[in-house]
Amino acid sequence: MKEKLSAFHATILIYMTQVGVFSFSLPRMLAQHFGTNGWLAIFIMAAFVFLNTAIIAVVYRLSKGNSVFETLERSIPKIVLYPIYLFLCCFWVTIGCLAAKEYIFIFQIIAFPSTHPMIFMFIFCVLAYLLINQGIYNIAKVSTVFYIITVWILFLFFFYYHDFKWTRLTPFIFQGGSPDKIKGFFDVYPAFLGYELVILLFPYSDKKTHLMRTAFISCGLVTIVYAFIAFVSFGFFSLGYLKVLQYPILVLFAYVHLPLIERIENLLYGFLLFTTMITTVMNSWAAVEVGKRMFPKLKNAVLSFLIMLFGYVISFIPEVLMEAQRWLHYAAYIETGLAFGFPIALILLLLIQRSRGELQP
């Protein structure tokens, strides 16, 4: 019998896909866009994340857990689908590699500033390629290991207890931020992205996986973690200071001072490589999944190699951190649109198929 994802592994996999480079600047973005007590905006965004997950759950139910590509190919001719597939394939690997490139640029702020970033990027891509080749079950298992390696960092946040002041939080809600809250929403929302890839996990799960339930749990987990990090940051830094900090998480790490060792931020930031790695791997894996529909006869290893090579070449384009950030922001806008648009389109398609009696009872 073919192996299926376990509920636990799937939860961790989705969680790890969601947590990535956006989280490093999350408290600052919340402060800039939402102002005082901006951390509360996390819960507003979480409501949309849950709504989006519910839409995907409808797709899951209507398609009875079958591959979304089969649903598409049942009604839409391949000539129409191929350009869409090609776009999705290129787009997903690009977003994965841009996240990796931004991580490397941030890493170079604190370590190895004069090394060529593409050397790190090469090693990153090789690691990602090796993981993608192992298939989704092994990616899920590896992400669980990575989760264990990184999750303890959250406990460091208790280190800031002494410098945390409730008065710095202020009693005001969303005051002093940018007036355009809608833009703020779209700028911060990508921190949650990654859950939408669950739509590609349908064929790899069975009833025991409770795939949609695990997706809801991981979104809840991400919400709690983000709200906690942002809450601590607001009480530790104050609103004014948060607004000028490029990556508040890095300063939080730099503040950790243990009796025998200090300046451990390089090490801590190194651990965050694992969360970014899973984000990149899952996006590239999604690209490979789409690629398989276009080139079913091509060997998986060759296809993954070509896709990662494409991603590597694309990541040459942003040469500085600001460019990588800008590119990733634009890509994230599209991905947000896709996260909502793709499942809605699928629901419409499935309803049409059901009315035509094309779906098996």
Added chain:
Amino acid sequence: MNKRWPGLLLTLAMLTGCDDQHILERTGFCHTISYDLLPDHNFKIGLSVPKADPNSKTDREVLQAIAHSSKDSQPKLVRQTSLLLVNGQLRNLLFSLPLAEGGLLDQMDTLSRDPSIPPKVKITLADGDAYDLLKKNYKEHPRTDRYIYTLLEKEASYQTVPEATLYEFIRDYYDDGIDPIAPIIKDAGDTITVSGVGLFRGDRYITRIKPDDLHILALLRHNLRHADMTIHLASEGQHKELITFNYLKSDRKIDVLRDKSGKPVVMIHIKAFGSVLEYIGKLKLHSDADRNTLLQQAARHLESRAEEMIKFMQDNKVDSIGIGAYVRNSMSYASWKKLDWYEEYAHLTVKCKVDLNIVNSGQTL
């Protein structure tokens, strides 16, 4: 094939170490940097770098350069030493008072931008020339940079001199209800001594609290955990009355009330507990009535000195104990933004209520 991958990856990972090399023996870990403002508006930047070389006659290098900014001084300093200078272990930043009077924001911006500088680096003000203070060797004390650092560390651990780090300074600068502070040190001949705490308005040094009043500032600014405090109740001629609290713990609470005209009235409540290991005076510590009288006297004395200090801060328009944050939190956001806080602060009614308690009075009655 699969067995070759780990080897290849390991080789690739190792290769990254061939670039960006930092060899320990050739590296100079900057310990303290001093900043002085020159009459021509340039900066005199001093640098103290400990030396690990056992063959060297001195245990540190002190370098100096005149430059337009701290980063501008870097190449000039580097030219004077065989060591590769790095900031990762930087412990203290020493600013001269005239420089601090002009504002430290530019320096702070550069320092906080540089990821190699730890956010816990200390901010210290120097009475007189900061470089001269750093350069001077004090015979009976450790290396001067280390001497200053350990002196401030010890004072901070006893909570008599508040700790001021880069993180705290910038945080209080950007927060709109509190102003930063930093300890002031001076050369006292054979020793270095803390000569007060500098009070800032924004990033500009305005005035100072004298060393004798530091425990009052500490009580007002935060909760104490194990401080020592001597209260002089009377010191006229030969008649002395004083009480010393050890291991003093205090809790500070600030309430903002409104008077009949709607103006804010700030009440600072301080509740403190400590052991009394010294009392010089006529009252008896073992007598309940005497002890209560003594505590009442000491509390009233602290209240009047605290109110005097707050008045002094109000006159200088420096909100060093963070009253603004509490006033801000007591009103609407729009009213706070409309308020000219420093003007309001200067005329604010602030009252202090101190409640002292003796946990024990040592081994004798």
